[in-house]
Amino acid sequence: MPERSVPVYYLLSIIMTELLCTECGAKYSPSSPIWKCECGGLLDVEHSEFFKIRDLADRDCNMWRYREAIPVDADSNIISLDEGFTPLTKLQINNREVYFKQEHLFPTGSFKDRGASVLLSKVKELEIGKIVEDSSGNAGAAVAAYAASAGVECKIFVPEYTGEAKLAQIKLYGAELMRVSGSREDTAAAALVAAEESYYAGHSWNPFFLHGTKTFAYEIAEQLGWSAPDALVLPVGNGTLLLGAYIGFSELQNHGITERMPKLVGVQAERCAPLYKSFREGSDVTDYYNAKKTIAEGVTVANPVRARQILDAVRTTGGFFATVTEEEITESLKKMLKTGYLIEPTAAVAVAGTTKYLSQHHEDELIVSVFTGHGLKAAGKIHKLVKEEI
Numbered sequence: 378m379p380e381r382s383v384p385v386y387y388l389l390s391i392i393m394t395e396l397l398c399t400e401c402g403a404k405y406s407p408s409s410p411i412w413k414c415e416c417g418g419l420l421d422v423e424h425s426e427f428f429k430i431r432d433l434a435d436r437d438c439n440m441w442r443y444r445e446a447i448p449v450d451a452d453s454n455i456i457s458l459d460e461g462f463t464p465l466t467k468l469q470i471n472n473r474e475v476y477f478k479q480e481h482l483f484p485t486g487s488f489k490d491r492g493a494s495v496l497l498s499k500v501k502e503l504e505i506g507k508i509v510e511d512s513s514g515n516a517g518a519a520v521a522a523y524a525a526s527a528g529v530e531c532k533i534f535v536p537e538y539t540g541e542a543k544l545a546q547i548k549l550y551g552a553e554l555m556r557v558s559g560s561r562e563d564t565a566a567a568a569l570v571a572a573e574e575s576y577y578a579g580h581s582w583n584p585f586f587l588h589g590t591k592t593f594a595y596e597i598a599e600q601l602g603w604s605a606p607d608a609l610v611l612p613v614g615n616g617t618l619l620l621g622a623y624i625g626f627s628e629l630q631n632h633g634i635t636e637r638m639p640k641l642v643g644v645q646a647e648r649c650a651p652l653y654k655s656f657r658e659g660s661d662v663t664d665y666y667n668a669k670k671t672i673a674e675g676v677t678v679a680n681p682v683r684a685r686q687i688l689d690a691v692r693t694t695g696g697f698f699a700t701v702t703e704e705e706i707t708e709s710l711k712k713m714l715k716t717g718y719l720i721e722p723t724a725a726v727a728v729a730g731t732t733k734y735l736s737q738h739h740e741d742e743l744i745v746s747v748f749t750g751h752g753l754k755a756a757g758k759i760h761k762l763v764k765e766e767i
């Protein structure tokens with residue numbers, strides 16, 4: 378190994394967390410209660426501290442085992458339901474081995490708990506008592522649960538098409554539920570108006586959410602013996618899982634823990650595929666997209682706020698986007714049921730995408746995909762979809 382000289386400023390560096398505008402480069406203190414830049418730009422969190430592998434052995438098996446890497450200052454502010462470290466399970470898909478991370482096994486039934494745990498911890502740290510969020514269902518349920526745990530009042534805006542079980546779930550945690558007619562974008566717009574009077578905790582805008590979802594990458598790396606897979610096949614709506622994975626694997630590589638980035642493969646429903654379209658056209662943003670209704674309600678996002686970052690992450694890793702039809706999603710749901718896994722239709726998008734990926738790519742690749750949400754959230758709908766055959 379060649380000897381590396383360590384710059385003096387690095388040795389002297391202190392823990393730094395900053396909010397950085399992705400448009401104008403303005404910097405803000407992490408103690409400012411803002412969710413976007415004065416210029417209107419999206420914010421990212423820059424955080425310099427990282428965990429050491431040797432410290433992990435004695436820690437709890439939850440996502441907070443990577444404590445140093447999570448940008449929350451005081452331990453006393455952590456809002457946790459002991460979430461994370463979900464199983465990474467090897468399954469056979471068309472006679473090929475694929476790992477699926479069982480993110481449907483979170484306290485609220487989806488991976489959104491990763492983001493909600495960090496987001497609500499930050500909300501507590503900022504001493505904010507009231508928040509607003511908009512969601513197609515699962516992020517709303519996650520934020521509502523962690524807000525309940527934090528003792529924070531919350532108002533959740535959802536589109537009218539959100540499934541009954543998810544609506545009930547949000548209300549059961551004590552959140553105020555606002556149903557908005559029209560598209561997912563109309564819902565976001567209504568939430569932004571309400572946010573003028575309280576803190577906007579929208580998971581697609583709020584950068585702290587991504588520093589929760591990034592623990593998805595740490596766990597995969599740890600479960601694979603501190604290595605990165607060749608490809609990561611993920612469903613994409615607002616891209617909070619994909620961007621979290623990108624941030625997490627980038628950090629692991631920057632800290633010399635893993636040697637490469639996995640190829641990020643984003644899967645969208647054919648009936649709502651703005652990122653797929655922009656990727657194909659070589660564009661770095663999404664434009665107007667006429668979304669049609671799909672059974673994959675969790676990825677029905679016609680204009681993702683972080684489109685530029687998502688497209689950039691997929692291109693940088695040598696990945697691509699794929700689409701799946703309603704029939705392919707339903708087939709994948711049925712296939713998983715026959716294996717004993719009840720996942721929600723949106724989660725089946727990743728299974729369908731993985732099936733497609735396998736037919737086009739190298740035999741020896743190590744592929745990781747995900748079950749993003751639990752089927753009990755949509756049991757009635759799933760039953761209607763598959764009952765003829767079961």
Ligand SMILES: *Cc1c(COP(=O)(O)O)cnc(C)c1O
Pocket residue numbers: 487489515516612613614615616617618619675676721723724749750751
């Ligand atoms: C939110 C969600 C997705 C999509 O995640 P994004 O962060 O919006 O890309 C996929 N599946 C389920 C079950 C979800 O709840």
Ligand SMILES: [Zn+2]
Pocket residue numbers: 398399400401402403414415416417418
């Ligand atoms: Zn700015």
